[in-house]
Amino acid sequence: xxxxxxxxxxxxxxxxxxxxxxxLMGGHVMDPANGRNGTFDIGIVEGRIQTIAAHIPAAYARQxxxxxxxxxxxxxxxxxxxxxxxxxxxxxxxxxNGVTTVVDAGSATTETISDYRKRVVQRSxxxxxxxxxxxxxxxxxxxxxxxxxxxxxADADKTLPAALKAATETKLPVMLDTDGRAQPxxxxxxxxxxxxxxxxxxxxxxxxxARASGLLFDGSHGGAGFWFRIAAESLKGxxxxxxxxxxxDRTSALLPRAGLANVMSKFLALGIPLDKIIERVTxxxxxxxxxxxxxTIREGAEADIAVLELQKGTFAxxxxxxxxxxxxxxxxxxxxxxxxxxxxxxxxxxxxxxxxAGPYSNFK
Amino acid sequence: xxxxxxxxxxxxVLLPWISSAQPRYDLVIRRGHVIDPANGRDAVMDIxxSGGKIVRVADLIPANEARKSxxxxxxxxxxxxxxxxxxxxGYSGAILPDDSxxxAGTTTVVDAGGSGWRTxxxxxxxxxSQSLTRVxxxxxxxxxxxxxxxxEDDVSDMDPAKTAQTIMAHRxxxxxxxxxxxxxxxxxxxxxxxxxxxxxxxxxxxxxxxLTNSGRTTREKLMVRLRPGDIHTHLYNDRQLEVIDRFTGKxxxxxxxxxxxxxxxxxxxxxxxxxWPVATRAMAQGFPPDTISTDLHSSSIMIxxxxxxxxxxxxxxxxxxxxxxxxxxxxxxAKAIGRYPEIGTLKEGQVADIAVFRLKSGVFAYKDAxxxxxxGTKKLECVLTVRNGRLVFDAEGRAFPEWTxxxxxxxxx
Numbered sequence: 001x002x003x004x005x006x007x008x009x010x011x012x013x014x015x016x017x018x019x020x021x022x023x024l025m026g027g028h029v030m031d032p033a034n035g036r037n038g039t040f041d042i043g044i045v046e047g048r049i050q051t052i053a054a055h056i057p058a059a060y061a062r063q064x065x066x067x068x069x070x071x072x073x074x075x076x077x078x079x080x081x082x083x084x085x086x087x088x089x090x091x092x093x094x095x096x097n098g099v100t101t102v103v104d105a106g107s108a109t110t111e112t113i114s115d116y117r118k119r120v121v122q123r124s125x126x127x128x129x130x131x132x133x134x135x136x137x138x139x140x141x142x143x144x145x146x147x148x149x150x151x152x153x154a155d156a157d158k159t160l161p162a163a164l165k166a167a168t169e170t171k172l173p174v175m176l177d178t179d180g181r182a183q184p185x186x187x188x189x190x191x192x193x194x195x196x197x198x199x200x201x202x203x204x205x206x207x208x209x210a211r212a213s214g215l216l217f218d219g220s221h222g223g224a225g226f227w228f229r230i231a232a233e234s235l236k237g238x239x240x241x242x243x244x245x246x247x248x249d250r251t252s253a254l255l256p257r258a259g260l261a262n263v264m265s266k267f268l269a270l271g272i273p274l275d276k277i278i279e280r281v282t283x284x285x286x287x288x289x290x291x292x293x294x295x296t297i298r299e300g301a302e303a304d305i306a307v308l309e310l311q312k313g314t315f316a317x318x319x320x321x322x323x324x325x326x327x328x329x330x331x332x333x334x335x336x337x338x339x340x341x342x343x344x345x346x347x348x349x350x351x352x353x354x355x356x357a358g359p360y361s362n363f364k
Numbered sequence: 365x366x367x368x369x370x371x372x373x374x375x376x377v378l379l380p381w382i383s384s385a386q387p388r389y390d391l392v393i394r395r396g397h398v399i400d401p402a403n404g405r406d407a408v409m410d411i412x413x414s415g416g417k418i419v420r421v422a423d424l425i426p427a428n429e430a431r432k433s434x435x436x437x438x439x440x441x442x443x444x445x446x447x448x449x450x451x452x453x454g455y456s457g458a459i460l461p462d463d464s465x466x467x468a469g470t471t472t473v474v475d476a477g478g479s480g481w482r483t484x485x486x487x488x489x490x491x492x493s494q495s496l497t498r499v500x501x502x503x504x505x506x507x508x509x510x511x512x513x514x515x516e517d518d519v520s521d522m523d524p525a526k527t528a529q530t531i532m533a534h535r536x537x538x539x540x541x542x543x544x545x546x547x548x549x550x551x552x553x554x555x556x557x558x559x560x561x562x563x564x565x566x567x568x569x570x571x572x573x574x575l576t577n578s579g580r581t582t583r584e585k586l587m588v589r590l591r592p593g594d595i596h597t598h599l600y601n602d603r604q605l606e607v608i609d610r611f612t613g614k615x616x617x618x619x620x621x622x623x624x625x626x627x628x629x630x631x632x633x634x635x636x637x638x639x640w641p642v643a644t645r646a647m648a649q650g651f652p653p654d655t656i657s658t659d660l661h662s663s664s665i666m667i668x669x670x671x672x673x674x675x676x677x678x679x680x681x682x683x684x685x686x687x688x689x690x691x692x693x694x695x696x697x698a699k700a701i702g703r704y705p706e707i708g709t710l711k712e713g714q715v716a717d718i719a720v721f722r723l724k725s726g727v728f729a730y731k732d733a734x735x736x737x738x739x740g741t742k743k744l745e746c747v748l749t750v751r752n753g754r755l756v757f758d759a760e761g762r763a764f765p766e767w768t769x770x771x772x773x774x775x776x777x
């Protein structure tokens with residue numbers, strides 16, 4: 001950290017001008033991947049994290065954004081969403097929630113993934129990755145698309161064997177996304193350590209034998225996936241999911257409007273501390289999809305960052321059955337950086353007052 | 365005799381109890397400040413709906429007369445907003461409307477030229493019939509719709525007859541014509557759109573590039589080429605329509621003349637079409653938009669955050685009253701497309717499209733197309749939306765019970 005700062009200082013002395021494109025100043029950084037939980041400044045150059053330090057002088061930066069009073073985290077990872085071509089759009093549902101990486105579950109197969117790349121991945125600023133349904137040729141489909149395929153998805157015990165076969169051939173994990181439908185216990189014997197079982201709050205909890213097996217549990221929401229009575233009991237019993245996600249679909253994009261900030265707020269309302277929640281939307285999902293370069297604020301990493309505000313007041317949350325939970329806290333995303341660019345900034349922290357800007361556009 | 369009389373007496377006494385056992389309304393929204401410009405309402409009132417329609421608006425409707433009662437104390441209740449300019453098909457930034465419009469209190473969007481006569485059927489099956497939001501259409505004069513400069517410059521695909529034919533075959537969905545982004549010289553695009561408008565008896569919405577060598581001027585467009593009732597959009601943009609003289613800061617004289625003529629001016633905020641230097645000067649010189657609209661697309665809802673509630677908020681911070689803003693977001697757009705009073709009002713018998721808003725005080729940053737901010741003191745936020753009598757958005761959980769008191773529930777209605 002100190003070496004980085006010295007290099008920056010040396011560069012400035014050599015060039016006599018700001019070296020960092022952007023500095024996020026004074027935020028409470030929560031970065032479990034690197035064990036950081038305290039006040040740090042973050043410097044960004046050309047879309048990458050250049051330095052993280054206790055204090056970066058403002059003179060080193062072309063632009064300083066004051067984020068004191070807010071939490072600064074790696075861009076969040078939403079490991080489970082449904083973003084079909086011509087369906088829900090990724091960006092406003094993700095980036096407005098601090099999500100810079102979203103993983104679609106099952107909109108594409110190994111055969112249709114190239115089409116999916118054109119119609120969804122390339123049209124989104126959010127990084128869109130995919131659990132795909134296995135097609136005829138798992139290895140072939142993977143060949144050109146290793147950058148976006150993170151595993152295979154099955155929707156029931158009947159489709160699980162094909163997904164497991166493809167996953168074993170390609171050394172990738174499987175996600176079982178049953179959209180809340182109960183499954184026979186046999187699935188827990190077939191799923192392997194490192195596979196992901198989602199929607200754990202839609203039905204009765206998985207058997208305790210399954211919980212110790214290395215299987216990764218995803219606390220998701222979606223239209224039918226999240227019930228306070230199931231989640232509250234499960235969390236009170238001390239069982240935390242490995243990841244937290246939205247399971248976003250057309251129902252949960254509206255009522256309740258369960259973007260990732262809303263889902264995280266529900267866990268907060270059910271008594272889970274913030275740092276444990278952040279772990280489950282950054283370092284843990286990154287590990288689950290074998291992408292350790294994501295979910296982290298590390299020198300050299302792509303600058304994907306979320307700035308979150310923990311609001312105090314009276315807030316009401318609805319579950320999939322529209323039961324209400326009232327809480328005195330709400331977590332929402334106020335600023336998102338994707339590849340070093342500010343893409344969401346609802347408080348205008350990175351923007352200039354128009355009257356101070358002088359003439360702009362075509363005005364003289 | 366006495367027993368019969370007693371029986372009749374007690375039946376009469378108990379009658380209200382018996383009849384109230386069956387709630388006669390589906391939903392009642394109570395104690396909200398109703399703003400319904402069409403019916404001259406601007407007061408605390410209760411609204412009851414039944415079978416997807418508004419059935420009663422009155423000073424006091426008891427909660428137990430409805431299956432569901434929502435307390436709107438301290439909130440504003442308006443007709444569902446009508447967004448005259450959105451992109452939900454065709455255009456590269458188009459997004460499905462439901463998860464952007466409904467949470468902003470917008471129950472009707474008008475797609476501004478995403479489809480042309482060649483692609484309308486696809487739009488109907490892929491977007492219109494799959495959306496909870498009511499989607500109406502300005503059909504692009506370009507047969508292929510708004511699918512790129514190459515197509516939008518192609519005059520040979522601007523067929524007034526075919527465009528008008530498609531409109532007349534789909535009057536329930538198509539309300540007018542759009543011409544946009546024409547980069548060529550002369551008036552062909554606008555003239556052909558207006559011709560289609562004449563044939564189909566519908567208005568034209570125009571988004572025009574006034575390039576240096578285009579052979580077009582704003583003045584001629586507004587005073588000659590467009591008809592009364594035609595709509596010019598992207599009002600507070602300074603690239604395409606000269607509202608403000610960029611050297612003197614004065615409102616251009618043809619703006620007032622065109623308004624007197626009956627040309628309508630639509631905000632069309634978008635990602636690139638709202639500038640504080642233009643908006644502040646225009647509002648200060650008495651030139652608000654006739655209709656408030658968002659130009660909804662994938663980038664306009666990011667940094668600019670231009671949903672209907674925020675567009676209204678921006679104008680309120682420039683001095684427009686809430687009542688006036690609601691008029692320009694409901695009645696005016698509904699009239700512009702010939703759909704008044706079926707939409708844009710809270711009239712008994714009309715569809716139950718209702719929005720509930722909280723008006724917040726504080727400090728709020730509003731960004732323009734150049735990411736320059738204006739700090740405002742007011743913000744209108746949608747907290748609840750009813751579309752076709754059905755609750756579709758409820759940010760504060762007003763319509764539902766605490767989960768601990770609801771027993772073991774499936775989906776609570």
